[in-house]
Amino acid sequence: MLQSELVRLRLPPPLIGFGLAMIGPTLLEFGTEAQKLEHIPKIVQGEIRWCQGYSEPGAGSDLASLKTSAVLDGDRFIINGQKVWTSYAEKADWIFCLVRTNTHAKQAGITFILIDMETPGITTRPIGLISGASPFCEVFFSDVVAYPKDVIGEVDRGWTVAKALLGHERSMVGEVFAQSVSGGEMELVGLAREHVGVGADGRVTDPLLRDHIIRVAMDERAFMLTVKRIKDGMVAAKREGKRAMPGHESSILKLFGTELNQRRRQLAVEILGAAGLGWSGDDYAPGHLAMTREWLRSRGNTIEGGTSEIQLDIIAKHTLGLP
Amino acid sequence: MELVLTAEQKMISEAAVAFFKERGAGRLRMLRDEARAEGRAPTFSRETWREMAELGWFGLLVPEADGGLGLGLPEAVLVLEAAGAKLASEPLVGSAIYGTDALVRCGGAAQRERWLPRLIAGEAVIAVATEEARSRGDLTRCEARAETADGVTRLFADKREVIAGAEADVFIVTTRRETGLEAWLVERVAPGVTVTGLDRVDAFPAARVVLDGVVVDGAKVSALGALGAQSTVNGLSLARERATVALAAEMLGGMAASLEMTLRYLHEREQFGVKIGTFQALRHRAARCYVEIELARSAIMAAARQCDLPVLDAKSKARLVQAVSLAKARSSDAYDLVAAEAIQLHGGIGVTDEHVIGFYYKRSRVAAATFGDASFHRDRWAQVAGY
Numbered sequence: 001m002l003q004s005e006l007v008r009l010r011l012p013p014p015l016i017g018f019g020l021a022m023i024g025p026t027l028l029e030f031g032t033e034a035q036k037l038e039h040i041p042k043i044v045q046g047e048i049r050w051c052q053g054y055s056e057p058g059a060g061s062d063l064a065s066l067k068t069s070a071v072l073d074g075d076r077f078i079i080n081g082q083k084v085w086t087s088y089a090e091k092a093d094w095i096f097c098l099v100r101t102n103t104h105a106k107q108a109g110i111t112f113i114l115i116d117m118e119t120p121g122i123t124t125r126p127i128g129l130i131s132g133a134s135p136f137c138e139v140f141f142s143d144v145v146a147y148p149k150d151v152i153g154e155v156d157r158g159w160t161v162a163k164a165l166l167g168h169e170r171s172m173v174g175e176v177f178a179q180s181v182s183g184g185e186m187e188l189v190g191l192a193r194e195h196v197g198v199g200a201d202g203r204v205t206d207p208l209l210r211d212h213i214i215r216v217a218m219d220e221r222a223f224m225l226t227v228k229r230i231k232d233g234m235v236a237a238k239r240e241g242k243r244a245m246p247g248h249e250s251s252i253l254k255l256f257g258t259e260l261n262q263r264r265r266q267l268a269v270e271i272l273g274a275a276g277l278g279w280s281g282d283d284y285a286p287g288h289l290a291m292t293r294e295w296l297r298s299r300g301n302t303i304e305g306g307t308s309e310i311q312l313d314i315i316a317k318h319t320l321g322l323p
Numbered sequence: 324m325e326l327v328l329t330a331e332q333k334m335i336s337e338a339a340v341a342f343f344k345e346r347g348a349g350r351l352r353m354l355r356d357e358a359r360a361e362g363r364a365p366t367f368s369r370e371t372w373r374e375m376a377e378l379g380w381f382g383l384l385v386p387e388a389d390g391g392l393g394l395g396l397p398e399a400v401l402v403l404e405a406a407g408a409k410l411a412s413e414p415l416v417g418s419a420i421y422g423t424d425a426l427v428r429c430g431g432a433a434q435r436e437r438w439l440p441r442l443i444a445g446e447a448v449i450a451v452a453t454e455e456a457r458s459r460g461d462l463t464r465c466e467a468r469a470e471t472a473d474g475v476t477r478l479f480a481d482k483r484e485v486i487a488g489a490e491a492d493v494f495i496v497t498t499r500r501e502t503g504l505e506a507w508l509v510e511r512v513a514p515g516v517t518v519t520g521l522d523r524v525d526a527f528p529a530a531r532v533v534l535d536g537v538v539v540d541g542a543k544v545s546a547l548g549a550l551g552a553q554s555t556v557n558g559l560s561l562a563r564e565r566a567t568v569a570l571a572a573e574m575l576g577g578m579a580a581s582l583e584m585t586l587r588y589l590h591e592r593e594q595f596g597v598k599i600g601t602f603q604a605l606r607h608r609a610a611r612c613y614v615e616i617e618l619a620r621s622a623i624m625a626a627a628r629q630c631d632l633p634v635l636d637a638k639s640k641a642r643l644v645q646a647v648s649l650a651k652a653r654s655s656d657a658y659d660l661v662a663a664e665a666i667q668l669h670g671g672i673g674v675t676d677e678h679v680i681g682f683y684y685k686r687s688r689v690a691a692a693t694f695g696d697a698s699f700h701r702d703r704w705a706q707v708a709g710y
Binding site: 185198210211222226232233236256321 | 590
């Protein structure tokens with residue numbers, strides 16, 4: 001419910017999103033009693049802010065090829081390497097990190113570990129995007145000390161934990177996404193009436209732009225109905241006592257929802273014409289500047305959280321059963 | 324409104340799927356080849372039509388009080404989907420849904436009594452003649468006319484794409500006067516009625532129906548319900564919305580079958596020493612088809628449920644119109660894409676007449692153009708929204 005209120009008010013999910021929706025459920029599933037006792041209360045009360053250390057410059061879609069190393073030295077791990085695309089790393093208190101504890105195996109050499117961001121040797125650098133400032137950061141580890149007690153699951157068995165967490169991330173992103181995509185039709189129509197024109201019959205005067213608005217609006221409705229159908233199916237399965245975990249349907253939502261968002265942002269800027277070309281300054285309305293930034297930022301939607309190509313691969317393999 | 328199937332709906336779906344699976348998708352080719360050999364337009368199988376009647380499918384939407392099963396559109400679309408998967412050309416959409424529903428909604432007591440039992444039993448066929456050469460899906464674009472002189476009313480109409488027109492025993496025909504749209508119940512045997520079977524690319528039965536001064540005698544030819552009543556136009560319009568959703572469901576079955584067939588081929592066909600289903604380009608194209616199908620499915624399920632809700636005011640009417648337009652536009656674009664992709668992914672055999680996939684492609688075009696194409700429905704969506 002918090003999620004839907006935040007989205008309704010168009011606020012980004014805060015740092016606690018990572019705690020509540022991602023590391024929290026993962027700790028519940030894989031953590032020891034001591035780990036749950038140490039971290040869960042602080043997550044629930046929003047006292048500790050978390051960030052996620054997964055991707056690396058050399059490990060994006062092929063996450064399992066990650067190289068940040070964790071070498072056991074007596075009773076501690078020494079971490080060296082670099083993470084990228086870590087949201088809010090500058091503000092986070094702790095990071096949940098995928099590190100390599102065995103270089104002779106790929107997935108079976110990965111460990112899932114929690115690290116205190118105050119530990120000496122950790123530095124962060126923000127990443128600017130084509131749309132301007134972003135919460136994304138690079139995180140550098142130089143001989144950073146971490147502890148076996150903070151390993152979730154077992155050493156070398158972190159990939160299983162990581163996959164489960166990705167599953168939770170997918171449903172969180174899917175939800176936030178699904179809600180943020182709706183309600184844009186009359187906004188676009190309003191923009192078109194103002195910037196393009198309306199005929200005596202009430203129609204937007206540019207028939208092609210009008211058609212694009214209609215297509216985006218109709219696709220939004222079909223998308224929302226599909227979100228609903230998936231949810232209704234899960235509720236019905238639960239009622240019948242069947243397991244109701246989100247399956248690979250999230251790939252359809254992620255694929256279609258992100259491309260739809262790009263089309264919507266692009267269309268807004270097209271409708272604005274010259275008013276949609278500003279980067280900054282008083283010659284541009286703040287609302288229009290925001291739309292231009294949104295259009296630029298939206299290019300990342302089909303890349304982050306699993307590229308569209310990866311989603312298509314997932315649908316092909318797991319839903320369609322292709323060889 | 325829950326977008327899930329109840330246990331009863333699942334049973335109806337399974338029964339329908341089994342029915343059409345047993346008869347196979349090859350029937351359409353047989354009917355087409357027979358027609359060509361005999362130099363006539365294709366028709367449907369009367370035997371299969373009677374078998375469907377025995378299952379109660381022509382009374383699906385008819386109220387129990389009138390002898391039907393009293394089910395709703397959410398159930399009917401499941402039968403249509405199964406029919407579409409196997410290219411069944413029996414006129415479920417045109418007759419069992421459009422014509423029968425219009426008769427139930429608009430017909431006078433005597434008209435309903437005379438025709439409903441025979442229609443439900445599969446002994447008579449009803450066809451709706453509302454489309455014209457230039458109407459392009461718009462029910463209100465009607466050049467056909469009724470002229471009254473010396474107390475005699477005569478009907479003049481040239482109707483096209485009349486589903487099952489050549490097999491029909493009775494037609495619902497629309498004409499226009501200055502006062503507005505009017506609907507008539509016209510028996511096939513009335514003097515002045517000429518029916519010509521059309522040979523269309525999809526080999527589904529359709530006809531051109533010409534009325535040349537057909538006299539309204541109150542027996543073989545009469546006003547459908549109350550003459551010129553707004554309620555008649557509303558009833559016909561609503562029957563048409565439901566037939567549109569039913570058609571979208573038939574298209575859904577066809578596109579799902581096309582993809583299924585394609586996936587099987589991707590699993591079997593080998594080139595360059597591997598299954599072609601391992602080629603990423605083909606996997607991605609198949610995955611996109613799947614996404615389009617699922618979006619269409621959601622739209623159809625929602626529209627079917629929306630159509631069963633009462634239309635009480637302008638707002639609920641707008642919701643219904645938008646739901647139907649979404650279902651039809653989505654289905655048209657999706658079937659178009661999936662059928663074309665299916666041919667492409669089958670390679671050379673996909674363009675042969677020998678392979679069944681071409682029949683789906685041809686059906687996708689005709690279905691897209693029936694009851695308003697995607698463009699018509701997009702425009703209608705926006706009109707309802709005020710832009």
